[in-house]
Amino acid sequence: MGKEASINQIDLLFNPGSIALIGASHTEKKLSGAILKNLLRFRGKVYPVNPKYKKIMGLKAYASLSELPEPVDLTIIIRPAHEISKILKEHERKAKCAIIVSSGFAEIGEYKLQDEIKRIARDTGIRILGPNCMGVYNPYHKLDTFFLSRERLKRLKKGNMAVVSQSGAVLSCIFDALGSANIGISKAVNYGNAVDIDESDLYEYFIRDEYSDIVISYIESLGNGRKFVEKAKELSEKKAFLLLKSGKGSSGQAAAYSHTGRLAGRYEVFHSILRQFGIKEAMDFDELVDTAKAISYQKTSRGNRVLIITNGGGSGVLASDECIRQGLVVAKLPEDRIEKLGKMFPKFYTISNPFDLTAQVKDEDYVASLNELKDDFDGFLIIALTGVMGVTERLGKMMKNLKAGIGKPIVFHIAHGGVSRKLTAILEKAGIPVYPSPERAVKVLKALLT
């Protein structure tokens, strides 16, 4: 099969015209019923397949794939593992792509069943997502194959971030986290055991997908390492790309003869190679979501000189410590600025870096100091603790106006609490990300400064 054809086939996963749900059931209490309910919002054709029913959720039901009035672009299969290969064989000329939701394959040691599916995919040219996966969500096409109800897992609005996750559980947690950060997505996909379509195929698709400017990816195991490097590198060059890999503790190569072999742990090699090719990695879930939020709000830029403006001395020091750990420079203020700022502010402000506006701060002080120092630094961390009267929602509006004029990464640290919620909402709406700890804010600033 040509490369074009295979990419177009993957597009059918996200933008099918027609879908058959094999193993559909009438109740939402079953996973297959929950999928059908979510598919009812889809604008194209949906064919439930189940020989036991004439009608399911108001749709005409079919006994098998071969009885459908037309071939479909996509099937979603949720039947016991041992039935899957027989069902797949019926796909020839009836369906182009299949999402196998069912589990019971390699993840529980059933390699034989999984290999059989792999072989069928190769022989028939059907592209397969899964098994052991939730499939796809595409808000632009009103496509939702998840078996989680919308009441239990809030769906994300339209946006420009694609989410590629090997795990369905992690994908659902990413959904909740992005939802709280008010981030929209272009597409989401959970690819499970990756018997056919793997992370590299999906990266290749997203390199060209015009709806996706940012791609985040959660990986447990790689398909083909070399192909992964090639696609991840290209994706990093064309779009904002960030990945999180689990399984960091696995040991070196089994039965190694050399020192090199014993030291070449799967993760250590992976980590080194990501760095070699400039592919960005988040070290844990928080960092993935925190950074995803920042890169969806702001562009990355060059440099490592950071200005910290704070209204709490201790928080400024914590931020400063994290800057050192992250290799960022909390550079001194230029002498002439210190002199000028000294005339602008009360004597008890600490005109230094971190710049401490103290508990007597007013919203305007942040703006004035930023305006004075914006050209001397590459990135800005602003700490605005809302326990004092001088920090109000006005700061959010002021920052919104200031942001474009600065044109460099700005992140906020505001501790979560009553008054802060509104200020946080205003800032994030203006594209300035807010974090509940100084360290998390600094890590994100590091990700924005390349």
Add this chain to the structure above:
Amino acid sequence: MMQKVEDLIAKGKTAVLEHEAKEVLREMGFSVPKGVYIEKDRAEQIPAIVDISYPLVAKVSSSKIISKSELNGVRLGLKNGHELKEAVSGLLHIRDAEGILIEEMAAPGIEVIVGGIIDDQFGPVVMFGLGGISVELFRDVAFALAPMGKEDALWLVREVKGSKLLKGYRGRPPVDIATLLEMIVKVSEIISTGLIQEIDLNPVSLYPEGAIVLDAKISLHYS
């Protein structure tokens, strides 16, 4: 460039002894110490065949021994024929000894490890690290896809925290980075041939000018 390796594979060798590994390296232009290998049953002839200069090092050779130093299988700084003879007879008593490699002692330098492996995820990969406890204890090493050019080799060296030592730390002269980079590039080419499963140059002693491979391990790749 890998004629010697192909010969070893043709002979059906699985484990390559140190002197064989060093012959392969010498053929490829690496510096290795001047030395001579003596099979166990011909060990009586030692004094006659040694035409290299003291001080010497004698090492046990065996396809079954992974770590020579743990078995006291390396005798350093042998100053004369008497010390050599004593060392050799001691080494021959080590279980599984197949022979003895006698080499000239190299001058002390900064020790590093350059290795290669066919990784099961990524295929041919090269590793660099500083020798001694940096590798053993701190695992201060980095990996990169092979083959690679000098630019990536330099990147790999800089990835290792201890690489500051190479630039001349506390008054020591800087080492010959150009030679080190050539070595890394060459190891990346060797591992990329697919003929070798694992290769260790450990340690490599680096000097202000030049570098020498003090010990080497190679395991062949049979597909």
